[in-house]
Amino acid sequence: MSETTTARVEGLTVSYRAGDQRVVVTEDVCFELQRGRTLGLVGESGSGKSTVARTLLGHLREGSSVDRGSVTVFGEDVFSLPAERLRKLRGGTVALVSQNAGHALTPSMRVGAQIREALAVHGLPGGDDRIVDLLRLVRLPSPETLGRRYPHELSGGQQQRVAIAMAVATDPKILVLDEPTTALDVVTQAAVLALVNDLREQLGMAVLIVSHDLGVVSAVADEVLVLRDGREVEHGATQQVLSAPREEYTRELIAAAPRIHGVPVPDGRDLETDLILRCADVDIRYARAPQLAVSGFDLEVRRSETVAIVGESGSGKSTVASALAGLADVERGEASLWSGDGTRHDLLGPAGRRPLDVRRSVQLVFQNADLALNPRRTVGDAIARPLKVFGRAKGRQETRTSVERLLTEVGLGPEFADRLPAQLSGGQRQRVGIARALAAEPTLLIADEITTALDVSVQADVLALLDDLRTRRALSCLFISHDLAVVRSVADRIVVMKDGRIVESAPTASLFENPRHPYTRTLLDAVVEPGHTELPSSDVDARVITLDPAAALLDMGGGHRVRADEGVLTSS
Structure with a gap:
């Protein structure tokens, strides 16, 4: 493992139990994460993207198991770590921003208290000024008062930004973003992704971003790995893969991406008067x-x-x-x-x-x-x-x-x-x-x-x-x-x-x-x-x-x- 490598996934094969059978989720997936660089993981829903990403934190869905291969973070096999070391890894070394902020946030706790708790777990100070700074960092309105609100009092996009604030609060070395912008409007999306880019450069973080938005991956990722049915389809420099894809499946994904530029606006149609x-x-x-x-x-x-x-x-x-x-x-x-x-x-x-x-x-x-x-x-x-x-x-x-x-x-x-x-x-x-x-x-x-x-x-x-x-x-x-x-x-x-x-x-x-x-x-x-x-x-x-x-x-x-x-x- 080179000095710049923070994590390595080798031959990862994961399956889960379905009745009397085992269903393969991912098969022989390989990649490395490097300091200061971003890898984009793309593919259809059900292709195994989130399963692969979460193995960096030692997470597996109930009933799942690693059949072959390994996941190492800074040279340590994640699935061999004792419980105490794994707890420190999660959130401290590797932080996760989940797709579903509604599940990631505790509904009965004010959002400021949740950020403070995340800091306390890793022995970091969580004063009011720090909470306000983090909320302001992710472009939340009225950060001085928003920390006193409950998750249900926020929009979906605002919940997602709180989750991102919690993740970056501990200055992790690896940031795993599992569809982090699905609930965000395009203006806020640009701001959040720009924030992630800035943090990656300032802290030398390695970033793994899981997304079905090829525009997002195109703009932020240095490399892209395309998955289909749990298997690697294509892997390479982002602009090379997106501008000259080798595989038909990658070309189909690119063609299906919605666009507003370079495509004629559809003509209006006659509507019923009712x-x-x-x-x-x-x-x-x-x-x-x-x-x-x-x-x-x-x-x-x-x-x-x-x-x-x-x-x-x-x-x-x-x-x-x-x-x-x-x-x-x-x-x-x-x-x-x-x-x-x-x-x-x-x-x-x-x-x-x-x-x-x-x-x-x-x-x-x-x-x-x-x-x-x-x-x-x-x-x-x-x-x-x-x-x-x-x-x-x-x-x-x-x-x-x-x-x-x-x-x-x-x-x-x-x-x-x-x-x-x-x-x-x-x-x-x-x-x-x-x-x-x-x-x-x-x-x-x-x-x-x-x-x-x-x-x-x-x-x-x-x-x-x-x-x-x-x-x-x-x-x-x-x-x-x-x-x-x-x-x-x-x-x-x-x-x-x-x-x-x-x-x-x-x-x-x-x-x-x-x-x-x-x-x-x-x-x-x-x-x-x-x-x-x-x-x-x-x-x-x-x-x-x-x-x-x-x-x-x-x-x-x-x-x-x-x-x-x-x-x-x-x-x-």
Whole structure:
């Protein structure tokens, strides 16, 4: 092992027990991590990426074992370490940022206390100033007070940034990032990745980043290792692999990556005139919160139309989704749903008070599939429940047939019906969540960041599925995302939110060809795509100001200025 090598994985073969059989997760995987360098691990969901990454901390899924090969960190065999030495390795020498911050954070502890605890475990001081510095380091708002909040009071992206702050607090020598940016908007993603790059250079850390986002890997990784079905497909310098891939599978991954540059904006299509959803001047406030989470929200969705809501984490996107699904209270305004016969239904109240048919008509696919599925119930049970509740299938055989059809429709097979969520990858669990929502045969599907856990090839399949569903079922969709490249291919119209307010609303083609608000342009400029060799600026464009109803003149560049009307710019 050379002086710069921090970890080495040689011939790693891992399997887990499934009934009376052993299922191979990874086979003969080899790589090294070097000080000051980043290795990107990419591949489809279920390819073994996370399994490989977590072996650097001596983690294995229950029932799994290392059949062959070794994992060494600074010359020590990780799986031969005594318990006390392994505890010091985890978090001290090797730190992990998990994909699911909701699981990584303790729900009953304030986030500042959790960071302080992580420091204390490794004998490091954890004063208030240190906590504030760490929260500020990862671009969290109001770091002086945010440490006193609980995880459930933060957005998904804010939770992820807290997890990153905890990981880097101990100045580890190896940083393992398991899909660290899936919950982050593009601006925050750029800032977090720039932070990781700075820490890597300053501390000489070795970084292993697991990601299905080829743009992220392209911008931050020195080398890339492509996995498929647990086996190495291709390994080499990042730009060499992404610009001139040797293997067909790598070329397929690159081709499936969504892009906003160099691809024509899809033409608009004729929409039906039937109104499905209308929101007017909606205000939403969380209990005990001094400020509104969403203010003056206006939206209309028509039959078979897909409207995307985009914005950074904490902008109010998911709050709108929760309110429309009956999971958050609307303080003021109008929220109405129209059924097929033209009947108007009020969506202001909680879901439990809505008529059964209205509950069936509005279905939400949650961002976090891990928390949305009961770990003790099989996949088949999860999908069968809405079939039974809403009377969409009668009898055991018809229910089973419907479950298998829905699993096939979302890219899984009938055999998944008998599996538990823990036996599925993150992307597979998300597809189960989509199938469960579709089981109710809704009129309005609210998709809250549903592609964040999906690799690019599966993501493309899911987006194609949604497009097919809206055609075949006349399904309307409210598609919430921070990924402009994704919404570009699926949305008829895009609404941009910042700080709980709409700043721009326009047809997709108009928004991409001529974004009118500085914040929209900032989001577009922050997107990284395969082939990018560096990250965009991590600083939010100075032209983006706090929205003020007094309506200052905004500089749009090129000598043009426009006046903001209540902070909202619209185009037709």
